[in-house]
Amino acid sequence: MSEKTYEVRTYGCQMNVHDSERLSGLLEGAGYVRAPEGSDGDADVVVFNTCAVRENADNKLYGNLGRLAPMKTRRPGMQIAVGGCLAQKDRDTIVKKAPWVDVVFGTHNIGKLPVLLERARVQEEAQVEIAESLEAFPSTLPTRRESAYAAWVSISVGCNNTCTFCIVPALRGKEKDRRTGDILAEIEALVAEGVSEITLLGQNVNAYGSDIGDREAFSKLLRACGKIEGLERVRFTSPHPRDFTDDVIAAMAETPNVMPQLHMPLQSGSDTVLKAMRRSYRQERFLGIIEKVRAAMPHAAISTDIIVGFPGETEEDFEQTMHTVREARFAQAFTFQYSKRPGTPAATMEDQIPKEVVQERYMRLVALQEEISWEENKKQVGRTVEVMVAEGEGRKDGATHRLSGRAPDNRLVHFAKPDEDVRPGDVVTVEITYAAPHHLLAEGPAKAVRRTRAGDAWEKRTAQPQQGAGVLLGLPKIGVPEPLPAATGGCSVQ
Numbered sequence: 001m002s003e004k005t006y007e008v009r010t011y012g013c014q015m016n017v018h019d020s021e022r023l024s025g026l027l028e029g030a031g032y033v034r035a036p037e038g039s040d041g042d043a044d045v046v047v048f049n050t051c052a053v054r055e056n057a058d059n060k061l062y063g064n065l066g067r068l069a070p071m072k073t074r075r076p077g078m079q080i081a082v083g084g085c086l087a088q089k090d091r092d093t094i095v096k097k098a099p100w101v102d103v104v105f106g107t108h109n110i111g112k113l114p115v116l117l118e119r120a121r122v123q124e125e126a127q128v129e130i131a132e133s134l135e136a137f138p139s140t141l142p143t144r145r146e147s148a149y150a151a152w153v154s155i156s157v158g159c160n161n162t163c164t165f166c167i168v169p170a171l172r173g174k175e176k177d178r179r180t181g182d183i184l185a186e187i188e189a190l191v192a193e194g195v196s197e198i199t200l201l202g203q204n205v206n207a208y209g210s211d212i213g214d215r216e217a218f219s220k221l222l223r224a225c226g227k228i229e230g231l232e233r234v235r236f237t238s239p240h241p242r243d244f245t246d247d248v249i250a251a252m253a254e255t256p257n258v259m260p261q262l263h264m265p266l267q268s269g270s271d272t273v274l275k276a277m278r279r280s281y282r283q284e285r286f287l288g289i290i291e292k293v294r295a296a297m298p299h300a301a302i303s304t305d306i307i308v309g310f311p312g313e314t315e316e317d318f319e320q321t322m323h324t325v326r327e328a329r330f331a332q333a334f335t336f337q338y339s340k341r342p343g344t345p346a347a348t349m350e351d352q353i354p355k356e357v358v359q360e361r362y363m364r365l366v367a368l369q370e371e372i373s374w375e376e377n378k379k380q381v382g383r384t385v386e387v388m389v390a391e392g393e394g395r396k397d398g399a400t401h402r403l404s405g406r407a408p409d410n411r412l413v414h415f416a417k418p419d420e421d422v423r424p425g426d427v428v429t430v431e432i433t434y435a436a437p438h439h440l441l442a443e444g445p446a447k448a449v450r451r452t453r454a455g456d457a458w459e460k461r462t463a464q465p466q467q468g469a470g471v472l473l474g475l476p477k478i479g480v481p482e483p484l485p486a487a488t489g490g491c492s493v494q
C-alpha cells in the first residue's frame with residue numbers, strides 16, 4: 001500500500017508558520033509523507049492552519065473548504081482538518097458550515113491532530129476538540145523544519161497585554177513561558193544539526209520571564225545564547241516597547257552573536273491613539289529606547305509596524321506618527337491601514353475613520369518611509385558586511401548571476417556570484433556598492449567565502465530531496481524562516 005500523503009496550508013504569522021512545522025512533524029511521525037508541491041488538494045490529509053486576524057478570514061476559509069468538497073466526494077478516504085486561531089474562535093461552527101470537515105482543533109492542542117484524524121476515521125464522524133489552555137508547550141512536539149540552516153525557537157506563547165486592535169490574547173491565551181533550560185537544549189540540538197541562525201519567537205518575546213517571575217530573564221537568555229558554540233546569529237521577534245528594558249539593550253550590545261537588528265512595533269506615534277490602543281508606552285518612551293539602542297549599537301537596523309487610521313485618529317494624531325517616523329529613522333516599516341477585526345474592542349469603537357482618509361494618510365506615510373529607507377540604505381554603501389547566503393530570496397538571481405542573503409542587520413543583499421561553490425548557510429564577505437530602498441547590491445568580487453557547517457547541513461538535506469512545501473504566505477518564503485519580521489501577527493497586526 002502506498003504511503004498516505006499530507007498537505008499543510010498555512011495562513012498568518014510566524015507563530016502559525018512555526019506551528020505548521022510542528023503539524024508536519026506530527027504527521028510525519030504518524031507515517032504520512034508530504035504531498036508533492038502543487039498537489040492542490042490531492043493529498044490524503046489537507047490541514048488548514050488558519051489565522052483570525054485578517055478581516056474576512058472566515059469567508060476565505062469557507063471558500064477554500066468549499067473548493068475541496070467535490071474532491072472529497074470523489075475520494076472518500078480523504079480527510080480535512082482545520083486548526084489555528086480561526087478554529088479556536090469558530091469551533092463547531094466550522095463543521096456546521098462545512099460538514100465535510102473531519103477535524104477541528106485549536107491553538108492549544110495541535111499535538112492531538114494525528115489522534116483526532118484517526119478517531120474521525122474510525123468513528124466516521126467529525127471531531128471538534130478545542131482546549132482552553134495549553135496542553136503541552138508546542139516546542140516539545142516533533143517538528144519538520146523548513147530550513148537546514150536557520151530555525152525559529154518558541155520561548156513563549158500567548159500574551160498578557162490587551163491591545164484593543166488585537167485578537168491574539170483572546171485566541172492564544174495568557175503568556176506561558178518555556179523553561180530556559182528547555183529552550184537552550186533545543187537551540188543546542190539545532191546547532192548540532194547544523195543550524196547557525198535562530199530567531200527567538202514569542203507574541204511578546206521580551207516579556208519572557210513574567211510567567212516565571214524574573215524580569216531579566218530575556219536578557220539572560222540572550223547572553224546564554226551567546227555562549228552556544230557554533231551559533232552564529234541570534235534574532236528575536238516581536239518585542240513590546242513596554243518591556244524593552246536597559247538590560248536587554250546591554251545584552252544585545254555585549255553578546256556578539258545577537259545581531260544588530262531590532263523590530264519593535266510602534267503602531268502609532270500619537271499618545272492619544274496609543275492610549276486608545278491600550279499600548280502602555282508613549283512616543284517619548286519609544287524614541288528613548290531607540291536612542292539607547294543606537295548609542296549601544298550604532299549600526300543597528302531598526303524596523304517597525306505602524307497602523308494608520310485607528311478609530312478616532314485625527315490629522316494631528318497622524319502627524320505625530322509622521323514625526324516619530326522622521327525621528328526614529330526606521331530601516332523599514334510595515335505599514336497597515338486599520339481595518340476592523342471582529343472580536344476586538346476596537347472593532348466596535350465609534351469614530352471609525354473613512355477609508356479615503358485612511359488611504360490618503362497611508363500613502364503619505366509610505367512615501368516618507370520609502371525616502372528614509374532609501375537614505376538609510378545609502379549609508380551602507382562602502383561598508384563591508386558578512387552575508388549569510390539564503391535560499392529563495394533573490395527572484396532574479398539566476399538571470400543576474402547573483403546570490404542573495406542577509407547582512408547581520410538583516411538587510412537584504414544581492415551580490416555577484418563568487419567563483420567558488422557557495423551554498424545557503426555559507427557566509428560571504430562583500431562590499432556594498434549600491435543601495436535601493438529595499439535591498440543592497442554588492443557588485444564587486446567577494447572578499448571572502450566561508451563554507452560553514454550550516455552550508456554542509458543544507459547540502460546534506462538537499463541531497464535527500466523532500467517533497468513540496470505548504471506555506472501560503474506572501475511572507476515568509478517557503479523553506480526559509482523569514483529573516484525580516486513578517487508583518488503578520490504575533491505582536492504585529494495583519
Ligand code: SF4
Nearest residue numbers: 159161163166168491
Ligand atoms: S498586539 Fe502584541 S502585545 Fe498587543 S495584545 Fe497583541 S500580541 Fe499582545
